[in-house]
Each structure stands twice: as structure tokens, then as C-alpha cells.
Amino acid sequence: MVRGRKLKIGVAAGILLATAAGVALARGGSPEPGADLILRGGTIYPGNAAPFKGDVAIRGDRIVYVGPRASGGAGRIIDATGLIVAPGxxxxxxxxxxxxxxxxxxxxxxxxxxxxxxxxxxxxxxxxxxxxxxxxxxxxxxxxxxxxxxxxxxxxxxxxxxxxxxxxxxxxxxxxxxxxxxxxxxxxxxxxxxxxxxxxxxxxxxxxxxxxxxxxxxxxxxxxxxxxxxxxxxxxxxxxxxxxxxxxxxxxxxxxxxxxxxxxxxxxxxxxxxxxxxxxxxxxxxxxxxxxxxxxxxxxxxxxxxxxxxxASGTGLSAALMPRWAQDGGRDAMLRRFDDPAAMARMRPEIADNLRRRGGPASLLITSGPADAEGRTLAQIATSAGADPIDAAIAILRKREAGVASFNxxxxxxxxxxxxxxxxxxxxxxxxxxxxxxxxxxxxxxxxxxxxxxxxxxxxxxxxxxxxxxxGLEGRGQLKAGAFADVIAFDPGRFAPRADYVRPARFSTGMRTVIVNGVVAIENGAPTGAAGGRPLPRQPRTGSCR
Missing domain, CATH: 3.20.20.140 (Metal-dependent hydrolases)
Structure with missing residues (x-):
């Protein structure tokens, strides 16, 4: 069996993709020497090579075979028929x-x-x-x-x-x-x-x-x-x-x-x-x-x-609208300038031009920040407050920094x-x-x-x-013998987003299997709780750190 440490799984994980059809997982039989797990019969896109139907065999954290048919059995066989199998x-x-x-x-x-x-x-x-x-x-x-x-x-x-x-x-x-x-x-x-x-x-x-x-x-x-x-x-x-x-x-x-x-x-x-x-x-x-x-x-x-x-891009409200000179010295200095009539007289036309280049107040959706602002556009916030959009933006920033999705x-x-x-x-x-x-x-x-x-x-x-x-990620990004076993299998008819700008925290559908360094993290479309990830430090140029 391929094992990994357990992550803490919340309520959302428990209901994740509950309606998705499963990938058959066969257990038992004599494990094939050199293989713990086989993804069988998928359409393999190995990375920088033409696709083909076949198997991917894994032992420990490495791929040991990629080809038309892995001989013998394994501790686990995942039926990937009809799925796209690719590197993570x-x-x-x-x-x-x-x-x-x-x-x-x-x-x-x-x-x-x-x-x-x-x-x-x-x-x-x-x-x-x-x-x-x-x-x-x-x-x-x-x-x-x-x-x-x-x-x-x-x-x-x-x-x-x-x-x-x-x-x-x-x-x-x-x-x-x-x-x-x-x-x-x-x-x-x-x-x-x-x-x-x-x-x-x-x-x-x-x-x-x-x-x-x-x-x-x-x-x-x-x-x-x-x-x-x-x-x-x-x-x-x-x-x-x-x-x-x-x-x-x-x-x-x-x-x-x-x-x-x-x-x-x-x-x-x-x-x-x-x-x-x-x-x-x-x-x-x-x-x-x-x-x-x-x-x-x-x-x-x-x-x-x-x-x-x-x-839509994503950034901070101050980054989108405030002149850089107004941010010299950090947030506290910027807030003090909001109370300085001379600074505001200089700032206001620059904010207006930044708002114009972003497409206007209706193009800025507040995605994080004060609770009464989240999920609303700057135009909606200004209208409901009976305020100018610039004044509405400053009122938000006085409370705290805000994130925006900017449709531009x-x-x-x-x-x-x-x-x-x-x-x-x-x-x-x-x-x-x-x-x-x-x-x-x-x-x-x-x-x-x-x-x-x-x-x-x-x-x-x-x-x-x-x-x-x-x-330069050695051993990553391709399905080939000797590479790290970062492998995914998804349903080409069901792989799709569910998140949108109104409901941004919704899991995507159709990802059937995810394997990280040989550890099965998604199985039958649901999380296993196993943690197979690692830090990937880049090796510095030889001799450069002596």
C-alpha cells in the first residue's frame, strides 16, 4: 500500500464531490515486484510527448513503468478507463x-x-x-x-x-x-x-x-x-x-x-x-x-x-487606486494623508484617473476587507452610501485594506x-x-x-x-520511469470549475485521482487525507555557496 501522513480534513472535504462517479479500485492479489500501484487503461499524456492508451506503475514515490500494459499485478490497481492521465x-x-x-x-x-x-x-x-x-x-x-x-x-x-x-x-x-x-x-x-x-x-x-x-x-x-x-x-x-x-x-x-x-x-x-x-x-x-x-x-x-x-485580475484596493507617493511610509502614513486637505487635493485627481483606467467603479468587486463591503462592487457601495466612488474607496481603506477583483x-x-x-x-x-x-x-x-x-x-x-x-524541476512534469510519482487522472467530460466571482470558494469537479510523490491524495474524486507533498529547494549553482 502507498501511504502518507494524514492532513486535517474539514467539513467541506467530507462533502467534496459527493455526486461524482467513482474510479474502480481493485485490491488483493499478489503485488507485482517493483509496483505498489497501477493506473490502468487511461489515455496517457506523458508531458511533451504524444498521448496513448496504457498504464502507469508506481513504487514508493517513483514511477517505475509507463507504457501500453504493465505486466502482472500490484497492491492497488486504479481503473483509469475513459480518463486522461497526466503529470500533476x-x-x-x-x-x-x-x-x-x-x-x-x-x-x-x-x-x-x-x-x-x-x-x-x-x-x-x-x-x-x-x-x-x-x-x-x-x-x-x-x-x-x-x-x-x-x-x-x-x-x-x-x-x-x-x-x-x-x-x-x-x-x-x-x-x-x-x-x-x-x-x-x-x-x-x-x-x-x-x-x-x-x-x-x-x-x-x-x-x-x-x-x-x-x-x-x-x-x-x-x-x-x-x-x-x-x-x-x-x-x-x-x-x-x-x-x-x-x-x-x-x-x-x-x-x-x-x-x-x-x-x-x-x-x-x-x-x-x-x-x-x-x-x-x-x-x-x-x-x-x-x-x-x-x-x-x-x-x-x-x-x-x-x-x-x-x-479579472486581483489586487489590493490601495494598489489599484492610490498613488504610490501616497503610500510612502506605509499604511499609517497613507491614512494620515487622507486627513490632510492639501494631500487629498493632489490625490483625488490621480485616484480618479486610476479608477478610469481600471474601467470605473462597477469594474471593482471587493473580494476581502470590511464585512459590509465584501461581494459588492465599488459602484454599489458608493450608491448605497450616497457617496462619490472615491470617497467610498477611502472609507473602506480607513477600516482596513481590501482585496478587489478588477475586470479589466x-x-x-x-x-x-x-x-x-x-x-x-x-x-x-x-x-x-x-x-x-x-x-x-x-x-x-x-x-x-x-x-x-x-x-x-x-x-x-x-x-x-x-x-x-x-x-529546472528535476523529475517533475513528466510521466516516465524514474520520475517522481506526481500523477493525476481526470474525467474529460466532467473536469470543470464550480467557483465564480459570486461564490469563489467552490471546489472544481471531475478530478478523479491525484497522487503526490506516490501518495494517493484524491481517490474516486474525494480527498483521502494523506499528505505526500514536499518542499522543493532549488540546488544552487555548484560551488557558489562555499
Whole structure:
């Protein structure tokens, strides 16, 4: 039997997919030497290879056979007839750090990934990655290997899925400089570079940035290049939420050019997070952005991106509407400016323009924040209060920060980006937005089956093998002998999202079996409670951490 540690399963898990038809599970018989479990008779999409009907055999945490027919029996045989069998999906951009790295993850926080077939996720994105990567991975940050490199062994914690993490510009900048709008001193920059280097030696994927967000927006390009170079020396990747996905500051084209130039100057691969053309001023620019990236790639630079399949982005209300200068010094300083007539006289027209570029108050749905605001648009809140939308937004922010779903992308741009072979799947998972529960299911149901923007193999490859190759995830993303046994099986007629903007926390349907490192986490469409996930520290470049 394939066993794993148990997660704590809540009430929601108990009723999950109760109406779904089961996959037959045969038990008994003599186990085949070398196999604990066989998925039999499915249509196998192995990752970067043509599909075929056959079997996948697993022993322990590894795949031991993929082919037309596994000989003999096994301790367990899952009948996958009529199902799509694929590598576990890899989600390159999520905001659920606590759910994955706590060491005692609540099942309700991990299940949205599992019920979509996600077996590996990245955290620490948008510049938020803790420089104490060893702590994130549940290890002693002071541990050293015999060759001087950080000890990158397994944690003793229980995890629902695999995860990797970045070190973040925002976390590093706050630790050294704080929330202020200023450049670092030479001594501070050296400290920041040291934090990045140390994090890389502890297993970080690379450096992530959220240059749109204060205080990271205060960082000039030379500062970012210096930190990216520190990650590059250890073999890392530069992952960036661009400085501008719209027309706030340097514009979308300027922000893409900046990311490419940072990568070129630092000598580091560039990954653009959740690529999009956001807002009325830049809708229709997808083809121009694609041309920019293609030119860099043809020139020999490594540049790629991820994308979530939704027309509404998700961010904070202050990030969407407040000028960056108004956020200098942090939230308390911003609140004081709300009470300063001179500051408000300067701020109000800028907020109005930000609201315009977002598509107006009806385009902003409050997804988290004050209870009386959640689930309503800014337009509805303003109307019910008899207030101007700007005053309504400020009233919300006085209570607390709020999350928003911002409806600001065109379907034509979404499709244009999705068709690129260098754009992989992500969720940008965050509470209050359906992308947490349904991104992979929606991409399949909407853009493969309904709109036929991409075909099934492209969807699977760019959610598995292509992603693993981009980020150097050895042994992940493909079904082949010797690979880690991250395997999923879904019903092609039933795999679909249930979450929407009104009810964002509804599990997807049709995912029949999910196996994480050989541990069956979803069986017959329902969670088993077994935890097979692991931290996935990236090995730093040989000798770079001596």
C-alpha cells in the first residue's frame, strides 16, 4: 500500500464531490515486484510527448513503468478507463504561503489545489518571499552541507502538495530599508545582496519582485539589477510582477522592456508573472508585447511567462487606486494623508484617473476587507452610501485594506498570450477570487473545450513538462520511469470549475485521482487525507555557496 501522513480534513472535504462517479479500485492479489500501484487503461499524456492508451506503475514515490500494459499485478490497481492521465499540474504563482509552508496545513486550504490536479505550487511571489528560506522549508537556516553548501534535505513537516519558493525584493527591502521611498545606501545594498545570496543557498528559486507595489515601486532599476545579479550567481531566476501592467507609470511596453533589460544586465533568465494587458488604455497590446518578448528570445535571452485564465485580475484596493507617493511610509502614513486637505487635493485627481483606467467603479468587486463591503462592487457601495466612488474607496481603506477583483482584460488579449509556447499556466491563487479554486479547471473547460484557443496536449504540456523545464524541476512534469510519482487522472467530460466571482470558494469537479510523490491524495474524486507533498529547494549553482 502507498501511504502518507494524514492532513486535517474539514467539513467541506467530507462533502467534496459527493455526486461524482467513482474510479474502480481493485485490491488483493499478489503485488507485482517493483509496483505498489497501477493506473490502468487511461489515455496517457506523458508531458511533451504524444498521448496513448496504457498504464502507469508506481513504487514508493517513483514511477517505475509507463507504457501500453504493465505486466502482472500490484497492491492497488486504479481503473483509469475513459480518463486522461497526466503529470500533476505545476502552479507557478500563488499567494497561499501559509497553506503550503505552515507544516500543519488545513485541508480546506490545500484542497483547492488538489481538486484541480495541482501537485506543485510556487510561493514567495510578487516580491513577498521570506529571505529565511530554510524556515519556509521547515529546516534550520544555519545547517550546512559537507561541501559548504546549505543542507537541502527534507523537512519533517507534513505537506499536502509540493512547493518551491522565491526570495522577494519586497521582503528584503522592508527588512533593510523599511517602507520609505528612497534608494539604499551602498551598505544597505550590500546587506540586501547578502540576504538574496543566503536565500539562494538555502534553496530559493530566484528573486521575485512586485515592482507595481509600494515600497518595491520605489526601487530603481539599478537596485533591482544588483539583487538579480546576486540570484544569478547562484543559478536563480528573475520572476517579476511588472512595474506597470497598464498605464500607471512607464506603461506596459516600458515595463516589459525594463524586465528584459534587468535580465540582460544581471545575466539571469526572466519570468514575467501573470502576463496581461490590464485596463482600457492598453487592451489590444498583447501582440505588441509578444513581439517584444519574441525579439529578446531570438536574440538569445531566456524570457518566458505565466498566465491565469480570468478576465479579472486581483489586487489590493490601495494598489489599484492610490498613488504610490501616497503610500510612502506605509499604511499609517497613507491614512494620515487622507486627513490632510492639501494631500487629498493632489490625490483625488490621480485616484480618479486610476479608477478610469481600471474601467470605473462597477469594474471593482471587493473580494476581502470590511464585512459590509465584501461581494459588492465599488459602484454599489458608493450608491448605497450616497457617496462619490472615491470617497467610498477611502472609507473602506480607513477600516482596513481590501482585496478587489478588477475586470479589466479583453478575451482577445488573453487568447493571444495563451497561444504562446512560452506561456505556462498559473493561478495567482488568493482568497476571495475564483482563480484559487478553479484556474486549471477553467482553462481546460473554457479555453480547451469551449473556445478551443489551445488543444488538450498544449494545456497539459504547459501545465506540466514545459513548466518543469523552465524552472529546472528535476523529475517533475513528466510521466516516465524514474520520475517522481506526481500523477493525476481526470474525467474529460466532467473536469470543470464550480467557483465564480459570486461564490469563489467552490471546489472544481471531475478530478478523479491525484497522487503526490506516490501518495494517493484524491481517490474516486474525494480527498483521502494523506499528505505526500514536499518542499522543493532549488540546488544552487555548484560551488557558489562555499
Amino acid at each position: 499540474f505545476i502552479d507557478t504563482h500563488t499567494h497561499v504561503n501559509g497553506a503550503l509552508a505552515s507544516g500543519d496545513p488545513a485541508a480546506r486550504l490545500v484542497l483547492p489545489f488538489l481538486t484541480q490536479g495541482v501537485t506543485t505550487a510556487f510561493i514567495g511571489v510578487d516580491g513577498g518571499g521570506d529571505p529565511d528560506v530554510a524556515r519556509t522549508f521547515g529546516r534550520d537556516s544555519g545547517a550546512k552541507g559537507g561541501d559548504g553548501e546549505a543542507a537541502l534535505g527534507q523537512s519533517s513537516r507534513d505537506y499536502g502538495i509540493n512547493f518551491a519558493t522565491y526570495v522577494g525584493l519586497g521582503a528584503v527591502r522592508l527588512k533593510v530599508i523599511g517602507p520609505d521611498d528612497r534608494a539604499p545606501t551602498p551598505e544597505e545594498l550590500a546587506r540586501m545582496q547578502g540576504l538574496v545570496s543566503s536565500a539562494m543557498c538555502q534553496g530559493a528559486l530566484g528573486l521575485s519582485t512586485g515592482l507595481f507595489y509600494a515600497p518595491q515601486s520605489f526601487a530603481r532599476r539599478d537596485e533591482v539589477v544588483a539583487l538579480a545579479r546576486a540570484a544569478a550567481e547562484k543559478g536563480g531566476i528573475y520572476d517579476s510582477h511588472l512595474r506597470d501592467e497598464s498605464s500607471y507609470t512607464i506603461g506596459l511596453k516600458g515595463a516589459v522592456a525594463e524586465a528584459i533589460e534587468i535580465g540582460r544586465e544581471a545575466g539571469i533568465p526572466v519570468h514575467i508573472a501573470h502576463i496581461k494587458a490590464l485596463g482600457v488604455d492598453v487592451q489590444g497590446q498583447a501582440r505588441a508585447i509578444i513581439a517584444q518578448i519574441e525579439a529578446a528570445r531570438k536574440a538569445g535571452q531566456v524570457v518566458h511567462a505565466d498566465q491565469y485564465p480570468w478576465s 482584460q479583453s478575451e482577445a488579449d488573453i487568447a493571444a498570450f495563451m497561444r504562446q509556447p512560452w506561456v505556462v499556466t498559473s493561478s495567482d491563487a488568493s482568497q476571495g477570487h475564483p482563480r484559487y479554486y478553479a484556474s486549471f479547471a477553467r482553462k481546460y473547460a473554457t479555453y480547451v473545450k469551449e473556445k478551443q484557443v489551445i488543444d488538450l496536449r498544449a494545456f497539459i504540456d504547459r501545465s506540466t513538462a514545459v513548466t518543469a523545464a523552465m524552472f
